[in-house]
Amino acid sequence: MKLRVLGCYGGNVPECGMTSFLVNDTVCLDAGFVSGALSLREQVKVKDVVISHSHLDHTCSLPFLIDNNFSAPGFTLHIYAIREVIASMKAHLFNNHTWPDFTCLPNDLTPVLKLVEVPVERPFKVNGLSIRAVRVSHIVPTTGFVVEDKTGAVAYSSDTAPTDRFWDVVNKTKNLKAVIVETSFPDELQDLANVSGHLTPQTLDTELRKLKHDVPVYLYGFKPKHLDGLPDRISRSELPGVGLACHAKFLCSIQNAVRFDFPVEQAVSHLV
Numbered sequence: 001m002k003l004r005v006l007g008c009y010g011g012n013v014p015e016c017g018m019t020s021f022l023v024n025d026t027v028c029l030d031a032g033f034v035s036g037a038l039s040l041r042e043q044v045k046v047k048d049v050v051i052s053h054s055h056l057d058h059t060c061s062l063p064f065l066i067d068n069n070f071s072a073p074g075f076t077l078h079i080y081a082i083r084e085v086i087a088s089m090k091a092h093l094f095n096n097h098t099w100p101d102f103t104c105l106p107n108d109l110t111p112v113l114k115l116v117e118v119p120v121e122r123p124f125k126v127n128g129l130s131i132r133a134v135r136v137s138h139i140v141p142t143t144g145f146v147v148e149d150k151t152g153a154v155a156y157s158s159d160t161a162p163t164d165r166f167w168d169v170v171n172k173t174k175n176l177k178a179v180i181v182e183t184s185f186p187d188e189l190q191d192l193a194n195v196s197g198h199l200t201p202q203t204l205d206t207e208l209r210k211l212k213h214d215v216p217v218y219l220y221g222f223k224p225k226h227l228d229g230l231p232d233r234i235s236r237s238e239l240p241g242v243g244l245a246c247h248a249k250f251l252c253s254i255q256n257a258v259r260f261d262f263p264v265e266q267a268v269s270h271l272v
Helices: 062-069 083-092 165-171 187-196 199-209 229-235
Strands: 002-005 020-023 027-029 049-050 077-081 111-119 124-126 129-135 143-149 152-156 176-182 217-220 243-244 259-261
Touching: 002 077, 062 077, 077 083, 083 111, 129 165, 152 165, 176 199, 187 199, 187 259, 199 229
Parallel strands: 027 049, 049 077, 077 111, 152 176, 176 217, 217 243
Antiparallel strands: 002 020, 002 259, 020 027, 124 129, 129 143, 143 152
16 A cells, blocks of 8 residues: 655645545545645546545645546546535535535536545445545544555544544554554643644543554644644653654655555654
């Protein structure tokens, strides 16, 4: 499995793209920065996007991904999500007000956008991948994902506060190669993290003690305003194997996106 980090921040400033991961060059997990990170030639290969929840930092490049490619011969974008997220995108994004409703353009018979409702905790297939959606604890209906192919599995929490079922499913996953989990706010903003459904370093410590696999853990979701404090706090953690998914100070900018190839013997990122 090849996993490329397109964006991994919880906000948008120069060189901080919002959350999106590209799997095997063709499938995206969330879409906060697909059109900002990929060339037009790369974008046209993306025909499937799996969306964890409706917030803009995970969906905002969807309209532009379609707009950039709808005239390509045979192009159809499939967006996969649980029922509540599909309903939100229909009501608030592809509604002919915020953006055209591409589910009926150019016509009802051959639309360039198909919204596909997926079950919770039952595997569904997307371009050679087996994916399971697992509910997590965010302020809106949200799922993390366990993504598997013949080489292994990667678990992605999406945005969440402390949660349990996700870790239960992850711990039962065979051939797990890595976990990607959010950490958005510093400890001093714990109250804000609680009400908005996010993790801080101190709640991350508790969450990662639920993980039974000895695999690399990559963090994403940092708020750009708090980048200086979060890595320092995480670096003092006693938990081994925790890496920063895409902090520019430790890894690279979006122009040189991180790529992980699984199976791996060591974390590709610098560990803290």
